[in-house]
Amino acid sequence: MMQRLPICEVQTDLEKKFTKNRITILVGETGSGKSTQIPQFILRMSNGTEKIAVTQPRRVAAINLAKRVAEETKTTLGQDVGYTVRFQNMSGPNTKIKYLTDGMLLRELLLRTSLDQYTTIILDEAHERTIITDLLMGFLKTLLQTRVNLRLIVMSATLDADRFSRFFDGAEVLYVQGRRFPVQRYFLSKPVEDIVDATVRTAIQIHSSEPMGDILAFLAGQEDIDKVVDTLNDMIRSLPVGLPELVALPLYAALPPQQQLKVFEKVPGNKRKIIIATNIAETSLTISGVRYVIDGGTQKVKVWRHDLGLDSLLTMPISKSNAAQRMGRAGREAAGKCYRLYTETDYGGLRSQMEPEVERCDVSFPILTLKLAGVTDVLGWNWLERPSKAAIMSALMQLYTLKALDDEGKITELGKKMAVLPLPPHLSAVLLDAYQKGIADAVLDIVSCLSIENLIMNPHPDKRDEVNGKRLPFITASGGMGDLVVLRNYVQHYRSLLSSEEKKEWCKELHINYRAMSNVEDVRKQLESYLKAGSANSKSEDKSAKLGPSILNEQIIQCFLTGFVSNTALRLPGKTYRTIAGGQNINVHPSSSMFDKKVDAIMYTEYMFTTKAYARNVSPIDLQWLQQIAPHFLSRRTAGSDY
DNA sequence: GAGCACTGC
Structure with missing residues (x-):
């Protein structure tokens, strides 16, 4: 017989607390069964009338928990118990316990504002302090003032509950034992x-x-x-x-x-x-x-x-x-x-x-999210942990440069469209610009690749020459237009292969992650549908297929430049470049198709310090493009520097 | 001439 979970022994106590408190902090070690049992307690004590959302930081966790609870309650997954993660919805209008990623709940919050389809919200794994869980706590604190029938339970696996309790004005903290071996x-x-x-x-x-x-x-x-x-x-x-x-x-x-x-x-x-x-x-x-x-x-x-x-x-x-x-x-x-x-x-x-993540990451995404939600004073917002003033100011500047915010710091129409796309703000800006210019069809391929991790894998040293040889035709075909164009060449070739066996085989030869590549296609479809839904009245015909390759590639790079103006650098004597924005030395990463090319100026989508400062996803740019796209940026930045 | 943790829409 299955061993009774520790949490079941305190079930009646917990139920009393949940009835009394609108906000509860629950600390439970791994193995306490809190993620599967608490939602069921709530449902039982309400005689099945509650609608409960349980958030998880990871998709697999949301899916597996839903499966387990559906089994325990002997119901069909997707009926009373279900889940919602990106690309997969196994829930319906009658679902009473819904496991979802915290990103999904944030999205529901932004698109419907009051989450009125739920009576209880459970934020699980809050101790992990992801940016999204942190944001949700801030939004829910406000929401609880107007939604008087809403209950919140914050669950954490570590003893840092005081911080959550203080944030929610002294909410009661409950502890449940875990079950594990010494x-x-x-x-x-x-x-x-x-x-x-x-x-x-x-x-x-x-x-x-x-x-x-x-x-x-x-x-x-x-x-x-x-x-x-x-x-x-x-x-x-x-x-x-x-x-x-x-x-x-x-x-x-x-x-x-x-x-x-x-x-x-x-x-x-x-x-x-x-x-x-x-x-x-x-x-x-x-x-x-x-x-x-x-x-x-x-x-x-x-x-x-x-x-x-x-x-x-x-x-x-x-x-x-x-x-x-x-x-x-x-x-x-x-x-x-x-x-x-x-x-x-x-x-x-x-x-x-x-x-917490919010203290060490670029906060342009959270700031844009706050702006979309109507927060005007982002510095004074009720952050669980407020990023530094300098970090917030830098994010505001970035969003202003992307035209997501206006002179007064208010969100623009463009900014609203950017905020609802499932992409980081820079890439949203690129994609929306491409849509307006009628080349979204081409740019979608690249943006989708950039939003998937570990797509192009590093071959082992002993296989490197062989793999590089197989990749070479795609690099040659880019005509020196850089890594973004190479990425698109990969996607297009992948798509031209008919059977999944062929696709798998080709990915294996080039050390491209097949599963990641099929995710690229899912992302592309989703972005395409959001793009169309978001601009129903300004439908323009796509001309990607009609333009000659070199013209199209130039236009692609110009679109990226609208999102990555500040990621540009000029060549110094030798093979190093210097960033236009900060005057930092930067090297083209050896894995780039632009590694041994010498061009006057480059744009890159990633700038990361490992053993040196490296630019990744590098494209050559014409300084005139920069002049056209961001004249103020160029004159302001170069005026005081030593060029 | 590198070699990079993890996750989310």
């Missing part, structure tokens, strides 16, 4: 010098002295992970006789899907599996059979520098909350052990939570 933790007595070496040695030590059970190791990035996997594979041959075999597997998001699936396969016979992963294994993917965790103590974090318009990818220490989450991965099915590759003193110095 995990013994170990610290190092002195700091490590080489994390790869330390991980390998710890893995071998566990393997040679501990009972069977798989190992999960957390490291910051692909480079270290690959090194550990290679080293372990070399050492496995020289393991003492009588020791079981050790199978080392990497796991990170950029890995081809097929290789990712290997970590879930059972290894046959008397073997032990060790998975070396990024923090994808911390929340997004759960692997069963893990008894031992090795925690490297770091993670990579994207940090936005609004003063430079630059993203940096930095390796940083994790937080205590991350450490707890990683440790918990060893105790899901039985007692486990966690080896932390840092000292107890280092642990003591870690911050308790990660910095």
Whole structure:
């Protein structure tokens, strides 16, 4: 018989609280069953009259929870219990418990404003502090003043509930126990010098002295992970006789899907599996059979520098909350052990939570969202965590440059259209400009590619020449017009292939992610329909197919320039460029088709610091285009600099 | 001549 969930023992208590309180903060550890049980409690105590929305930061979580609750309630998925995520709606007008991504609820909020189809809203995993969950909390705080019959439950897996409680004017905090097995933790007595070496040695030590059970190791990035996997594979041959075999597997998001699936396969016979992963294994993917965790103590974090318009990818220490989450991965099915590759003193110095996303990202998207919702004073809005004044000012400037806001900071008609497209503001601006110019058909291909992650994959060093050879014809066909045109060439060729077998085979040869490519097609369809719905009265005929390739490509780049004026740079002697906006040195990334081309000026869609400052998705531009599209930008920026 | 964590509409 299934073991009773801890939460069921306090069911009547909780129901009393939910009846009394309009806003409740509920802290429940992993395994408490809060995500599946609380919505059912609410439904039962109302005799089935409530309509409940439960948000999740990730799509798979929303889908899986809905499936489980439909099973538990013995109903058909999509009837009483359902879900809504992008591209998939398994819910109907009679759905009583609906799991949805937080992005979907935000969208419903923006398009219908009062969420009056729901009587209870549950924000789950609020401790993750995604930009969208944070925004939802701010909007709901206001909404609760007018929607007097609305109930809100904020659920968090960590003990940071005070912050939520204070935000909601002292809302009551309830705690429920989790159910998990004890995990013994170990610290190092002195700091490590080489994390790869330390991980390998710890893995071998566990393997040679501990009972069977798989190992999960957390490291910051692909480079270290690959090194550990290679080293372990070399050492496995020289393991003492009588020791079981050790199978080392990497796991990170950029890995081809097929290789990712290997970590879930059972290894046959008397073997032990060790998975070396990024923090994808911390929340997004759960692997069963893990008894031992090795925690490297770091993670990579994207940090936005609004003063430079630059993203940096930095390796940083994790937080205590991350450490707890990683440790918990060893105790899901039985007692486990966690080896932390840092000292107890280092642990003591870690911050308790990660910095919320809204404090380290470009906030032009949240600011535009607030403007669409009618917020005039974005600095004074009730932010759960307010971004710095400088970050907000920079976002306002960006939105003004994109013509989403007018001189007074009010949202324009264009801005409203931008805000409802499922794209970052820059790309919305590009697409709307293309629609107006009648070349949306072509630009849609590229914008869709840019909004999908891990589409064009890095081939392994030993396969690089072969793959680059296969890619070359598409680069040649771009006529030196840069990476955006190359992307479109890929999409067009993919689309020209008739069977899915051919498509798969071609993607494999060029190391293009097939699943991502089919997502590109879904995104394209969705964007196209939103675009048409948003401008029913100003229908213009698309001329993409009628223009000659070189004219079309020039016009494509000019459209992108309207969204990325500030992502432009002029060539210095040699192969470096200097950004027009900030006067920073910038290099064309070696994976770009423009890497060894020398042109006077470039535009790029991404500017990121890893080992150097690199421009990605690079196109050549004519300075006259810049002059036409943004004369003020060019004169203002170059007047005081040293060109 | 790089090699980049993760997620959402």
